[in-house]
Amino acid sequence: xxxLTSPSSIRxxxxxxxxxxxxxxxxxxxxxxxxxxxxxxxxxDRLAVSGFLTLNDVSDDEFDDIVARAA
Numbered sequence: 001x002x003x004l005t006s007p008s009s010i011r012x013x014x015x016x017x018x019x020x021x022x023x024x025x026x027x028x029x030x031x032x033x034x035x036x037x038x039x040x041x042x043x044x045d046r047l048a049v050s051g052f053l054t055l056n057d058v059s060d061d062e063f064d065d066i067v068a069r070a071a
Contacts, residue, residue, distance in 0.1 A: 019045070020044075039070055
């Protein structure tokens with residue numbers, strides 16, 4: 001699993017995925033760090049309630065908010 005340490009790495013891994021696709025990605029990488037998987041699941045949940053389809057659809061400020069709240 002790619003290390004998700006920067007906004008660009010996050011967008012590279014899950015930027016074009018819908019919340020459901022992010023959850024599938026989490027399931028496919030079940031051997032990864034549980035904290036990373038929990039964080040990604042939280043990102044998917046926050047994205048789902050934001051009204052946007054993918055992280056690439058949000059502005060930089062909204063992206064920062066979703067990522068920070070998931071932490």
